[in-house]
Amino acid sequence: MISIKTSGSSTGDTIRQVQQQIGGTISERWGEYTLNINNENATGSIRFIRFEWGVTLLEYDITFHDEVIFESDYAQFNPIRFYYCLEGHCAHRFGNQPKDNLKKLERFQSVIIANTDDTPSLGYFEKGVKLTMNVILITRRKFLKKRLNGVQELNKRLYDVFMDTDHERKFAFFGSYNLKLANKISALRKVRSKNGMIRIMQIEGLVYEILAMQIAQHENDSKNSLHETSLLRRELKIIRDLANTIAKNVSKDYTLEQLARESGLSQAKLQEGFKLLYTRTVTEYIRHVRLEAARDFLGNSDMNISQVVYSIGFSSRSYFSKIFKNKYGISPSEFQAHVKQALSLETI
Numbered sequence: 274m275i276s277i278k279t280s281g282s283s284t285g286d287t288i289r290q291v292q293q294q295i296g297g298t299i300s301e302r303w304g305e306y307t308l309n310i311n312n313e314n315a316t317g318s319i320r321f322i323r324f325e326w327g328v329t330l331l332e333y334d335i336t337f338h339d340e341v342i343f344e345s346d347y348a349q350f351n352p353i354r355f356y357y358c359l360e361g362h363c364a365h366r367f368g369n370q371p372k373d374n375l376k377k378l379e380r381f382q383s384v385i386i387a388n389t390d391d392t393p394s395l396g397y398f399e400k401g402v403k404l405t406m407n408v409i410l411i412t413r414r415k416f417l418k419k420r421l422n423g424v425q426e427l428n429k430r431l432y433d434v435f436m437d438t439d440h441e442r443k444f445a446f447f448g449s450y451n452l453k454l455a456n457k458i459s460a461l462r463k464v465r466s467k468n469g470m471i472r473i474m475q476i477e478g479l480v481y482e483i484l485a486m487q488i489a490q491h492e493n494d495s496k497n498s499l500h501e502t503s504l505l506r507r508e509l510k511i512i513r514d515l516a517n518t519i520a521k522n523v524s525k526d527y528t529l530e531q532l533a534r535e536s537g538l539s540q541a542k543l544q545e546g547f548k549l550l551y552t553r554t555v556t557e558y559i560r561h562v563r564l565e566a567a568r569d570f571l572g573n574s575d576m577n578i579s580q581v582v583y584s585i586g587f588s589s590r591s592y593f594s595k596i597f598k599n600k601y602g603i604s605p606s607e608f609q610a611h612v613k614q615a616l617s618l619e620t621i
Contacts, residue, residue: 275314275341282349284321284329284410291319303469314338317403322476327415330480331408332462336401343396344368347388351440352410355487356384357454360405367443368393376447378406380506381455381513383448383487385431390440407458409484413438431491448487448494452513452550457483504546511536512546520562524586529555563587564600571609578605 277294281287288308292299297310307320317335324330329352356378364377365384369392378384388394398404413435434444461479466472504512515536519527532555533540547555563585570581579590587593598604603611 275337275339276344277341278344278346280346280349284323284331287345288319288321303473305473310335322473324477324480327412327418328480328484329410329412330476331410333404333406333408336403337398338400340400341396341398343398344393345396346393348390348440350412351388351390352412353385353387353434353444355409355411355484356386357407357451357458357483357487358382358384358405359407359455359458361402363399363402363404363406364397365445366395366397367445368395376445378447379450381450381452381509383451383454383490385434385444385446385448385487385491387434387437387442387444388440389443392443407461407483409480409487411435411484430495431488446491446494448490450509450550451486451490452509452516454483454486454490455513457486504542504549508538508542509546509550511538512543512550515543516547516551516558519559520566523559523563523566524584526586527555527559560596561600564597567593567597567605568601568608571605578609581605 275295277291279287279290281290285306288299288306291297292308295310295314296312297308297315299306299308301307305320305322307318309318310316315335315337317333319335320330320332322330358378358380360380362377362379364375365386366372366375367388375397386394417435417438430444430446433442437444457479461476461483464472464475464479466475515532519525529540529543533543536543538546543555547553547558551558551561553561567581567585570576570584571578576584578594582588582590582593585593594605597608601608
């Protein structure tokens with residue numbers, strides 16, 4: 274078993290302490306710091322980027338070659354941490370809790386954790402499990418000063434966490450599955466601009482958006498009891514992959530029976546999974562992604578409306594126009610006219 278202990282005053286200090294205990298090399302480019310490890314302890318990387326508004330992005334893309342207990346003492350800067358697990362899993366408990374209080378962070382799950390100054394966090398990582406995890410760390414005093422307006426609008430539990438600048442209360446919230454976050458974090462990891470300034474700006478924008486989505490999820494989960502589901506993680510992944518396939522091939526004629534047969538899941542499980550992950554039935558999801566594709570075609574191509582209708586798998590132009598207006602509050606022809614007018618103004 275590998276035991277890692279950190280007590281840094283910043284994320285940078287923490288990563289350097291990790292390096293001292295399990296090896297690797299730290300590199301820097303355009304303000305991004307990466308610890309690369311390829312030894313008997315682990316294979317992969319830990320990356321972090323600091324932003325001036327009190328936020329740090331921390332990304333794990335690593336496989337440990339032995340079981341790991343990661344003890345972090347955050348007393349010197351004690352951020353609120355917003356976790357999201359894109360691949361793999363891990364577990365957490367506070368240092369003053371018994372071992373049977375261990376809580377698992379599952380794939381596609383969002384978690385918020387904050388410590389008191391005198392209570393370390395214990396992270397548990399399994400041997401041989403590839404972990405792809407994003408963590409957004411918020412230094413409260415700096416963040417409140419720089420960015421957070423209207424904090425009183427948050428629900429009381431999260432409001433208390435943000436306002437606890439003296440770190441007197443510990444907090445742990447294990448949220449529901451959220452595949453919209455998975456898609457957004459995947460987009461974050463695919464930013465490839467060769468221009469350093471543009472790259473950091475793109476990353477910063479996505480980090481801010483992801484943070485907003487995680488806060489909104491806490492709000493929603495707090496108002497409604499978390500959805501219980503009988504679906505396995507493997508089945509949720511199948512449903513996510515199926516949803517992505519539908520979004521990439523919107524013109525195909527889908528039926529619930531055919532989708533169930535192709536996925537190997539029952540129709541009931543498909544409906545349960547789509548409602549859990551996308552808050553829509555299968556049919557509603559298909560209609561949603563078709564309309565999103567139609568909006569993109571109308572705004573970014575030379576297709577006329579009849580061509581767009583055909584391209585997204587509809588046969589009735591009148592039906593398409595009706596549901597497009599219901600969704601976006603504007604008819605397809607009006608939308609297309611507004612886009613063309615905006616483009617013509619840009620060229621003047």
